[in-house]
Structure formats: structure tokens, C-alpha cells
Amino acid sequence: MHFSDLFLFSVDNLRRRKGRTMLTIVGVLVGVCAIVVMVSLGVAVNNSTDEMLKNWGDLTRIEVSNDGTQQNTPKLDDSMVERFRGISGVLAATPAFEPQDVSGKIAAGPNSRYESSGQLIGLEPAAIEPLGYTLLAGSSNLAVSSDPNRIPVLVGVQAPFGFRDTQKSQGSPDAQKYPEYDEDYANITNLPRYDEQGALLNPEEFFFDIMHTKLSYRMAVGREGSGEDVYREYELVPVGMISGGASDWTINSGLIMSIESLKKLQADARETAGSSRGSGWERGSSTGGTGSGSADLVGVSGGDSSSDGVSNSGVGASSTSGKAGGYSRVLVKVDRVEAMDDVERSIKAKGYQIFSITETRRQMQGQVAQTQMMLGGLAAVSLFVAALNIMNTMTMAITERRREIGIMKVLGCELKNIRRMFLIEAGAIGLIGGVAGVLVSVLLSLLLNNLPALLTLLGLGAGGIDVGSFFGLGGLGQTGSTAAISVIPAWLIGFALLFAAAVGLFSGVIPARKAVRISSLEAIRHE
Amino acid sequence: MHHIIHTTQLKKHYLVGRERVAALAGVDLEIARGEVCCIIGQSGSGKSTLLNMLAGLEPPSAGHVAIAGKRISAMDEDQLALFRQENLGFIFQSYNLLPQLTATENVALPLSFAGVGKTQRLEIARRELTRVGMGKRLDHLPREMSGGQQQRVGIARAFVTRPKVVFADEPTGNLDTATTRRVLRRMLDCSARHAITLVMVTHEPELAQCGDRIITLCDGRVAENIVQDEQTRDRNRRLLFGETDD
Numbered sequence: 001m002h003f004s005d006l007f008l009f010s011v012d013n014l015r016r017r018k019g020r021t022m023l024t025i026v027g028v029l030v031g032v033c034a035i036v037v038m039v040s041l042g043v044a045v046n047n048s049t050d051e052m053l054k055n056w057g058d059l060t061r062i063e064v065s066n067d068g069t070q071q072n073t074p075k076l077d078d079s080m081v082e083r084f085r086g087i088s089g090v091l092a093a094t095p096a097f098e099p100q101d102v103s104g105k106i107a108a109g110p111n112s113r114y115e116s117s118g119q120l121i122g123l124e125p126a127a128i129e130p131l132g133y134t135l136l137a138g139s140s141n142l143a144v145s146s147d148p149n150r151i152p153v154l155v156g157v158q159a160p161f162g163f164r165d166t167q168k169s170q171g172s173p174d175a176q177k178y179p180e181y182d183e184d185y186a187n188i189t190n191l192p193r194y195d196e197q198g199a200l201l202n203p204e205e206f207f208f209d210i211m212h213t214k215l216s217y218r219m220a221v222g223r224e225g226s227g228e229d230v231y232r233e234y235e236l237v238p239v240g241m242i243s244g245g246a247s248d249w250t251i252n253s254g255l256i257m258s259i260e261s262l263k264k265l266q267a268d269a270r271e272t273a274g275s276s277r278g279s280g281w282e283r284g285s286s287t288g289g290t291g292s293g294s295a296d297l298v299g300v301s302g303g304d305s306s307s308d309g310v311s312n313s314g315v316g317a318s319s320t321s322g323k324a325g326g327y328s329r330v331l332v333k334v335d336r337v338e339a340m341d342d343v344e345r346s347i348k349a350k351g352y353q354i355f356s357i358t359e360t361r362r363q364m365q366g367q368v369a370q371t372q373m374m375l376g377g378l379a380a381v382s383l384f385v386a387a388l389n390i391m392n393t394m395t396m397a398i399t400e401r402r403r404e405i406g407i408m409k410v411l412g413c414e415l416k417n418i419r420r421m422f423l424i425e426a427g428a429i430g431l432i433g434g435v436a437g438v439l440v441s442v443l444l445s446l447l448l449n450n451l452p453a454l455l456t457l458l459g460l461g462a463g464g465i466d467v468g469s470f471f472g473l474g475g476l477g478q479t480g481s482t483a484a485i486s487v488i489p490a491w492l493i494g495f496a497l498l499f500a501a502a503v504g505l506f507s508g509v510i511p512a513r514k515a516v517r518i519s520s521l522e523a524i525r526h527e
Numbered sequence: 528m529h530h531i532i533h534t535t536q537l538k539k540h541y542l543v544g545r546e547r548v549a550a551l552a553g554v555d556l557e558i559a560r561g562e563v564c565c566i567i568g569q570s571g572s573g574k575s576t577l578l579n580m581l582a583g584l585e586p587p588s589a590g591h592v593a594i595a596g597k598r599i600s601a602m603d604e605d606q607l608a609l610f611r612q613e614n615l616g617f618i619f620q621s622y623n624l625l626p627q628l629t630a631t632e633n634v635a636l637p638l639s640f641a642g643v644g645k646t647q648r649l650e651i652a653r654r655e656l657t658r659v660g661m662g663k664r665l666d667h668l669p670r671e672m673s674g675g676q677q678q679r680v681g682i683a684r685a686f687v688t689r690p691k692v693v694f695a696d697e698p699t700g701n702l703d704t705a706t707t708r709r710v711l712r713r714m715l716d717c718s719a720r721h722a723i724t725l726v727m728v729t730h731e732p733e734l735a736q737c738g739d740r741i742i743t744l745c746d747g748r749v750a751e752n753i754v755q756d757e758q759t760r761d762r763n764r765r766l767l768f769g770e771t772d773d
Contacts, residue, residue, distance in 0.1 A: 005639045016627055407623045410584065411684070412612025413640045415605055520584045523623055524575075524696055 001417045010424040017397065021429065024386075024393040028433020029440060031383030032500050036441035036493075037448075038379045040486040042372035047487055049364050053357050058132050058245060060340060062332040063096075063355040064347055073351035075326035080350075084332050087346050089339030092130035095327035096250070097122030097259050099266045104219035106236065106255065108163065112216065114207050116162040119254045120217075122262030123331075128154070128242070130333045133251060137194035137211055138240030142258040145237070151217070151265075153236045154256040157191050157243040160206045162253060177206055192241065211238050219265060221272035232272055234265070383500075386433065387507045394426050394511035398518070405515055406522030415516050422512035423505055430504015434497045438488075441496075445486040531691060531724050532558040532581060536590035539576050539747075550576040552747035553590065558740065560691075561722040563715060565738035567729055573747040574728045575696060581726060582615060582694045583607045595691050612640050616685030616693035616723075618714070620700040622677040624669040624684075630656055631665045634683045641688065655683040659713050675706035679713055686717045693718065695727040699734065708768055711737065715764070736763040 014021045053059065064084070066076040074080060076095070084093040098121055106116045123131075125142040142152050161179050168175035179188040192210070193201040200209040215236040222230045236255065244251030334343050340358040347354055398405070405418060447454070539551040550573045558564045568574045579585040580592055583599040591600040599610060611617075616637075624633045631652045638648035653665055659679045669677055678698060685693045695714065699707035711734060718725040727738070735741045739760055743751035755763070 001640050001642055002644070005645070012627060403623070404625060407619075407625065408636075408640075409608060410582070410611065410617050410619075411637045411640060412608055412615070412688075414608045414612070417640070521579065523617075524579070524584070524619060 027386040031386040032437025034379035077326040092127040094124035094127035122259035390507035409520035426508025434500025538589040565735035568744035618695035620697040
């Protein structure tokens, strides 16, 4: 028997009992609709968290840290960084070297009027570009100059806000220039802007043009017997300005130098300080006034320099090195998001803590998935009821058609065709219900997404619906008023249709088996 | 080899409560190819049971049935369905046309089971219907036709696949005398035209007289097995049908 004949026969049978068929289809419609709408809410939340995380930072960057609390964790040293580079999918890896025993002040302007206690961060120069930091001005060439006292640095885009005017009293509002934020508190509006020639376009926002001002670094190397601090002074030469993106606060507010330079500073600090070092740095008398501004200096790994230069024992739980020595933080850049799982797994396997936006995303999505699962479960109950409904409808149809089935058997209809006939009927109910369910879901989705507008139209006022908070992700800056509440991707439609048809087919299995078992003697039973 | 149907010691028991009732108590039969075989007997004589077993609708309790050399009593449901599709036709007392299908579609149904394409099978069905005098009712639904007309559609449906054997279970049981004769004649015509063996159960002895072989059952046993020569048979047919036409 041809499939088309079977199909037409089945459809004909469904048409003969329009009312009952329609009711059964409505049952499937409700179930499919419930599932699709639930899933679409989750998809929308995931989409907007993705959107949000994109603003947070790079999806393919991993921060590896060793807090020194795990006994068996290997040292996070240069050879380990080298091993990270060898992991498949890793584009670049560099320590973010922030030695705790290097501390000092950055001074600029006449008589060192402006001061910042900026953090120095050492990075591997070769890793800066792959890490995706944006160069806003100048170049990223951190090549060490011949003069050991002139150190090239990259200035973090927010570093200018770290300077304080030492001629103003500390509490005064004009002692410091402050960043200004836009309405959403997402972006700073008064960041320094440079044109192609390297000229500062908005000088009124700052005390001085950091790119064209002599910066000196006064490193504390200990204290004299009299209690006076001892300094050693270097010149920091800004070669460029970089931005680490919206979320990389350390880079944005710090001063980045080659890790080689920073190791040199560290060595100088130790050598000069001798036994008196470690007492911490306090304000020297020469600058006058009290208190200090703040800024970070950040060091970039020189690569080949031995890890011995890094190990540090004096300052306790320093951020630079754990108890076991080595770096406290390493940045790893992966070539694509898909490779993140593997890279993260192999780094974790070595015993390190990691942080990445992708990891955060996974956790958030896990949370959404959990809530979705629960709601999906409720929706699945309604689809289950629909399945029972189909089963009932089919069983009734078969009971009514016992004679007909008997006649077909006597006339030579093979059992497999009888089975298929009823499976097609049940599957068709499922599929039609699925199609209707998807259509209604799309309408509902449109309605949900335009709810605020509709409410306004009806004069009920627009109350933004925060679906994010519904999914346990409230307070992430996502409000339902702008983002779509419900998103139905193509795969969801395909899945819903397939699933509905499968539920129909599955519900038809038992009735179809029953139909096959009907005796052909039913045909000759006299009424 | 000229026996198309062959049974040996065919038995059928039913359990009525705890009592075993024998519907057939050992039937040996041989029916020749192309024969019109009429089975008669009182109600309860086992004639319907015999027909059901010959057509493979019911398995025998003992003994076996062979049609065209194949032991159908040993076949499973799947094999039987296929065997019926290829070799057997069936005419029911209550016509048993599918109510949602037109006359043509009903006749085409067994062809669709055999996988014949739509256009072709409808064409064949129309031709077959025209042959049984239903050319003007091709697109009528069963409920729009009289009993005699429905049974003629039933006959066309039984013969349309050109089976080896057609079984008829009291085919005229629901019809009046005049219609009975017309319907019976159509059946005999179809059988003769294609040399198809016809096995018909009836409770009217005078109808059985038109067969080549008349088997009388009594209490589950063959009481009489008469083979008529052609002259006797044709005389009986003339007596029965008279000058009826149609």
C-alpha cells in the first residue's frame, strides 16, 4: 500500500470526526504553546545576559589565579605560563604581574604638583595585542630603552582620574578630576580622547595631558634611621594609551609596563632597601600636604626572565606571588569561544582557580536553565495530558471502527498498514496541534514583547516586566522595557513541531497495537 | 492438482462455559478449480465456521486447510493478510462497504492494499462496477444505494483483484427474492467469466442447486457432498432465474 494512500485514508478518517479531532488538537496546542512560550522566555533572558556580558568584557579571556590556599597547586610561574601557551586554542598568555613589594607614587606637573599612587602592572608586550586591549593613542611598543631609569609605559584610559592636586586640601571637590557617567552608569563620558596626531581633544577634563607630560615614579625603598622615607626615582615614558574594555578596571586605571621592566624595579627595590625594607611607604616630607591620590602600576612579562626574580617572601599574602611563589594572576586569551570549555578544563585540571566571562555566563545560563526546567516541567505536564487525550481519542476511534478494521483485514490489508494508518492519524493530530501551538506562541510572544506599549495604549500605564528577576537574575541591569521578553528562535519552532509530532506518534502506539489485534471475524459478526 | 481447496480432518471446538462444543467434527473436502461450491445446512450446522476457516479468518482446532497448495492453517496473521490480498475475495451478508467511500473507491480498496496506483485502480474499479451493472452508480456512497446495489458493489470488490477463490457468506441473506436472483446471477457470471472458484454459504437449498458441488453440513460433519453435472446445474439455474434479466 502506498504511503500517500495511507495518508489520505488517515486524514479522511480524521475529517470524519471533526469535532473530536479538533478538541484533541486544541489539547496539543495548549501543551506545545506552554512549552514554546516557557522556553522563549529563557532564550530571551539568555540573549540579554549575553548582550550584557559582552559589555562586561572579553568572552575569550581567562583569568587564572592561585590564591596559595591549595597545598598541591603548582607554582604559577613562567614555565607554567609557557605551558598555558601550549594548550591548543590558546592565543596568548601573560602574567599580570603586580608585585606587592614595589610601591611608590607617580608624580607629574610643576613641582610634582599632581600625584597618583598608580598600580604598576607588568604584562608580556607580545600578549597585549592578542588580549584585545584597545590602543587609543600612540603605540604599544614597550621595548626597554638603554637608559634603565627611563621606563616606557602604556597608560590606562582612566589613569588620569587617579591624579590629585596636592595644592588643594584633600576633601576639596576640585582636588581631583572625576569620571562622569552616562544615564545607565555603563559608560564614562569624559574619557581622554586623542586625534590621529596624538593631540588631546578634551584637555578641559584633566589637570594635564598625561601623554605629553613628564611622569616620574618615586619608588619607596625603605626608611632612614631618622624615619624619613627613602625614594628612588625613575621617569615613566608614556608611549600609548590603552583601554581594557568596560570591565577591566585594573588595566584601565593602571600603568602597564613590560614585565621585564617591572622585575627590574622589583630587584632595585630589594637591593636598595636592604634589611630596612618592608616597612611600607609613607608620604615623604618633600611633597608636603597629607594623604595621597591613587593609581595602579601594572608590569607585562618579559617572557624569558627567570621566575626567581618574581618570587617574593617578605610581604605575606602578596598579590604577586602565593606562599609557594610564582604569579598570583595570569591572563590567557583563547582564539574562539567554542574552545573556551576545553582550555578552561585543562587549566582547572592543573589546580588553579579561573575566572572568565564565559564561566560566569555558564553559571548564569545554568541558573536560567534550572528555572526553565521547572517551568518546562509544568508545561510538559500539559503536553502529557494532551498525549493521554490523543490516546483516548485514538482508542475510541478504534473501538468505533472495529468492523471497518475487520473488513480491511478480510480484504487483505496487511497488519503493518493498519498500524501505520493509526500511527499517521495520531501523528497528524500531534503535528497539526504543534503547528497551531507554534502559531499561537508566536502571537503570544509578539503580545508579550509589546505589552508595555499595549498597556500604554489602553491607558493602564507601562509597567516594565523584568523577566530577568523572574529567572533569578534580577539586578543585573536588565529591565524588560527595552529587551525582548520572549524570543522564539528557528530551532525552537523546529523542535516544537518535531516534538509534537513525536508525542502524537508515541500516543498512537498503544491504540495502533490494539487495532492490529482486532480479529477479522469482526467483519462477519452480524449486528 | 485440480483441487484448489483441500481440507483434512478439519475440526473446531468452542468453549461454552466449561463445556467444549464441537462446531466442526472432522471435515474432509476437496473443491476443484473454477467450481461453484454451495454449502448448506441448518443454523448451527457449522457452515459459517467452515467458511471462516477456509478463508483463514479463524484458525482450526485441528486438521488443516490448503488453498492453491498453500497450507493457510499454518500461516501467521501477516502471511494470511498477504495471502488473502493475492488469492482470496470475500462477499459479506451485510455488504460491509466502507460508509465513507464511494462505490468506485470501495471496489478499488483491495487494489490499494495491493499497491496499485490511484488512477489505475479507480479505472479498474469503474470497469468492474460497469460489468456488474453499476455503471450509473459509480460515485454514490453506500447509504445512497439499495441493498441489492450495495451487494453488487460488494461482488465487484470481491472479484476486482481476480483472486483464485471468492468466498460468499450468505450473500443474499438480507435481500428479497427477486433481488437475490439478480445478485446471485452476477456472482455466477463473474465466477464463470474468470474461472474463479466460488464458495458460497447459504441456508436456502434452492439457491444451492445452481452450484457444481453442493455440500450439506449437519452437526459439524459433511452429510452430503453432491457433484452435479453441467446439464443438471444449468437446468437448475434456468429454473431459478427464469427469464429474469438485468
